[in-house]
Amino acid sequence: MKDVAAAAGVGLKTVSRVVNEESGVSPATAARVRTAIAELGFRRNDSARLLRTGSTASVGLVLEDIGDPFSSALSRGVEAVAREHGCLLFAGSSAEDPDRERALALALCARRVDGLLVVPAGGDHGYLLPETASGLAVVFLDRPGAGIEADAVLSDNAGGARAGTAHLIAHGHRRIGFVGDLPHIHTCAERLRGYREAMGTAGLPVDERWIATGPTDPVTVGRAVRRLLTDGPDGRAEPVTALFTANNRVTLAALRALAGLPARPAVVGFDDLELAALLSPGLTVVAQDPETLGRTAARLLFDRLGRDTSPPRRVELPTRLIVRGSGELPPA
Amino acid sequence: MKDVAAAAGVGLKTVSRVVNEESGVSPATAARVRTAIAELGFRRNDSARLLRTGSTASVGLVLEDIGDPFSSALSRGVEAVAREHGCLLFAGSSAEDPDRERALALALCARRVDGLLVVPAGGDHGYLLPETASGLAVVFLDRPGAGIEADAVLSDNAGGARAGTAHLIAHGHRRIGFVGDLPHIHTCAERLRGYREAMGTAGLPVDERWIATGPTDPVTVGRAVRRLLTDGPDGRAEPVTALFTANNRVTLAALRALAGLPARPAVVGFDDLELAALLSPGLTVVAQDPETLGRTAARLLFDRLGRDTSPPRRVELPTRLIVRGSGELPPA
DNA sequence: GCCGAGCCTGACAACGTTGTCCAGCGTCGT
DNA sequence: ACGACGCTGGACAACGTTGTCAGGCTCGGC
Numbered sequence: 001m002k003d004v005a006a007a008a009g010v011g012l013k014t015v016s017r018v019v020n021e022e023s024g025v026s027p028a029t030a031a032r033v034r035t036a037i038a039e040l041g042f043r044r045n046d047s048a049r050l051l052r053t054g055s056t057a058s059v060g061l062v063l064e065d066i067g068d069p070f071s072s073a074l075s076r077g078v079e080a081v082a083r084e085h086g087c088l089l090f091a092g093s094s095a096e097d098p099d100r101e102r103a104l105a106l107a108l109c110a111r112r113v114d115g116l117l118v119v120p121a122g123g124d125h126g127y128l129l130p131e132t133a134s135g136l137a138v139v140f141l142d143r144p145g146a147g148i149e150a151d152a153v154l155s156d157n158a159g160g161a162r163a164g165t166a167h168l169i170a171h172g173h174r175r176i177g178f179v180g181d182l183p184h185i186h187t188c189a190e191r192l193r194g195y196r197e198a199m200g201t202a203g204l205p206v207d208e209r210w211i212a213t214g215p216t217d218p219v220t221v222g223r224a225v226r227r228l229l230t231d232g233p234d235g236r237a238e239p240v241t242a243l244f245t246a247n248n249r250v251t252l253a254a255l256r257a258l259a260g261l262p263a264r265p266a267v268v269g270f271d272d273l274e275l276a277a278l279l280s281p282g283l284t285v286v287a288q289d290p291e292t293l294g295r296t297a298a299r300l301l302f303d304r305l306g307r308d309t310s311p312p313r314r315v316e317l318p319t320r321l322i323v324r325g326s327g328e329l330p331p332a
Numbered sequence: 333m334k335d336v337a338a339a340a341g342v343g344l345k346t347v348s349r350v351v352n353e354e355s356g357v358s359p360a361t362a363a364r365v366r367t368a369i370a371e372l373g374f375r376r377n378d379s380a381r382l383l384r385t386g387s388t389a390s391v392g393l394v395l396e397d398i399g400d401p402f403s404s405a406l407s408r409g410v411e412a413v414a415r416e417h418g419c420l421l422f423a424g425s426s427a428e429d430p431d432r433e434r435a436l437a438l439a440l441c442a443r444r445v446d447g448l449l450v451v452p453a454g455g456d457h458g459y460l461l462p463e464t465a466s467g468l469a470v471v472f473l474d475r476p477g478a479g480i481e482a483d484a485v486l487s488d489n490a491g492g493a494r495a496g497t498a499h500l501i502a503h504g505h506r507r508i509g510f511v512g513d514l515p516h517i518h519t520c521a522e523r524l525r526g527y528r529e530a531m532g533t534a535g536l537p538v539d540e541r542w543i544a545t546g547p548t549d550p551v552t553v554g555r556a557v558r559r560l561l562t563d564g565p566d567g568r569a570e571p572v573t574a575l576f577t578a579n580n581r582v583t584l585a586a587l588r589a590l591a592g593l594p595a596r597p598a599v600v601g602f603d604d605l606e607l608a609a610l611l612s613p614g615l616t617v618v619a620q621d622p623e624t625l626g627r628t629a630a631r632l633l634f635d636r637l638g639r640d641t642s643p644p645r646r647v648e649l650p651t652r653l654i655v656r657g658s659g660e661l662p663p664a
Numbered sequence: 665g666c667c668g669a670g671c672c673t674g675a676c677a678a679c680g681t682t683g684t685c686c687a688g689c690g691t692c693g694t
Numbered sequence: 695a696c697g698a699c700g701c702t703g704g705a706c707a708a709c710g711t712t713g714t715c716a717g718g719c720t721c722g723g724c
Binding site: 048052 | 675
């Protein structure tokens with residue numbers, strides 16, 4: 001910029017004015033400056049600009065795995081809103097590891113992002129307190145944060161799971177397996193709660209051995225599914241006749257496992273899948289809308305940046321049962 | 333930082349040294365500084381730090397749509413490598429719009445990202461010349477850039493399409509439809525080339541009416557698929573007996589359209605889909621590995637940041653034909 | 665001809681950090 | 695006892711921009 005000023009024979013501030021299209025520069029001078037800018041290939045350094053002005057025009061997004069379809073749809077919603085506000089997006093994955101979440105979030109804070117959107121992996125977000133105290137806006141996404149007062153945007157996990165389980169019950173199932181993520185994850189816990197509620201409402205007992213939670217890798221899930229479907233013979237439990245799979249990765253892994261088995265249980269999954277309608281029978285799912293989730297959270301975040309200081313809100317988005325057939329298979 | 337220095341009764345630079353764990357500070361002083369830091373909830377401002385040091389420890393990623401499974405898998409690869417290098421990731425979508433691509437890329441340049449990874453939407457990237465001249469590293473991803481010398485990491489699009497088409501030919505198909513993206517997109521053009529080559533090698537003529545390119549929305553693709561399968565009656569062309577669908581979105585839309593039709597053509601798709609193996613018949617695909625694509629490109633980028641000034645490279649990653657049955661349906 | 669208003673313009677400080685350089689002080693070797 | 699050296703700590707400038715403010719110029723009115 002100094003060079004541009006020298007080349008155009010004007011002061012530093014005049015160049016700044018031209019670059020920012022401020023008023024108060026005569027057309028002739030402006031033209032001279034613009035020529036110099038073009039000749040030197042000058043581009044304003046926004047880091048410096050933002051250091052001076054205080055805002056960074058960027059928001060941070062910490063999610064579980066940027067490569068997961070759910071996370072990426074969520075990012076899309078966030079990005080769309082950020083873009084409307086002229087903000088760039090820092091994105092990073094926590095890999096469901098509290099330490100990584102913390103490190104990532106704090107790195108973003110050190111970069112002085114204007115706002116932070118976090119899909120919590122850890123159970124305590126108190127480490128963000130000093131940051132919010134000094135003006136950072138935080139919104140939690142998909143799961144509530146803990147140890148700090150902040151907005152959260154969630155899906156109606158329990159309600160969705162109730163609806164999905166009830167659908168299976170309505171089609172005659174009495175022994176329904178629940179296959180979920182790690183049990184300490186909020187969404188998994190809520191969905192499990194919904195499952196229990198639906199069973200309870202129908203007056204059905206729940207055998208704890210019908211509930212399988214753990215890592216979502218195909219091997220673990222496959223083993224869980226096989227156990228649920230064959231537990232009868234050794235006299236410990238009746239095998240289940242239907243499965244409620246509590247998120248997209250579990251559903252996927254369960255379907256793969258089922259493809260190798262003779263058994264044909266009814267299945268309802270939480271989260272829609274791209275090809276769900278084309279399977280035969282079509283896969284019945286409880287669909288959330290991750291893009292709207294992201295969009296809503298981002299809106300909330302920007303409201304906060306606009307000095308909205310109302311008490312923290314918790315927004316819950318509805319889920320939708322999409323019936324496609326796989327939940328209607330009768331119990332064997 | 334000034335406040336911390338005052339609170340600890342030391343100079344500014346000493347605080348800086350403690351924060352950066354530089355040597356030359358006595359343990360006692362360091363402890364005092366650390367106490368002050370904790371009390372004041374101080375966090376180093378990395379924007380300022382990076383302004384001073386010149387590097388920003390961040391890379392920019394411009395892709396087509398952050399919510400698309402292909403893009404998001406790609407991001408995952410990029411993020412993993414960026415993370416290894418202690419870099420944060422700016423991500424944004426071009427929505428296949430050259431102007432948006434340009435605006436986004438330039439915004440990232442203005443932020444002085446250390447490197448830029450771009451999935452080109454536009455046909456000319458000359459606008460990046462001033463940036464590369466002043467030290468920016470650029471790597472193109474999935475498609476080559478134009479109007480500028482830079483590295484590119486691509487899939488073997490033509491080879492993959494050749495293999496996919498040849499697979500259909502091997503199972504007796506002679507009239508094969510090609511359904512693709514917008515024809516000016518490099519990947520689409522290359523895949524079309526591969527398709528033509530495979531047909532040519534087999535001595536089969538290609539009727540231009542078998543080739544449908546355009547937007548990938550379900551309506552357009554659905555119309556194209558129906559046309560390809562029913563063009564016979566009015567005497568203009570024989571309907572095709574097989575489809576080669578040239579990317580994940582087209583494949584998805586085509587499968588949806590086919591579900592509503594009595595016809596049952598053989599299908600081979602470019603790009604793997606999550607549930608492809610569970611359809612019946614299983615969907616045969618030409619799979620690329622977007623995560624490796626992203627990882628490779630990011631590695632290349634960081635090599636360049638490490639002052640690797642060898643001439644621009646073009647890396648081509650192999651594709652893999654995954655046979656699952658849908659390509660083996662005989663011609664009607 | 666003088667003065668004030670209004671318009672352009674540029675000098676300067678500041679944002680929060682780090683690199684450079686130098687001063688103070690204690691220790692050690694001769 | 696004296697100089698050299700090592701270690702610790704701090705003053706200052708700089709990164710590239712913007713906000714503040716004051717100065718110079720032109721022009722119109724008296």
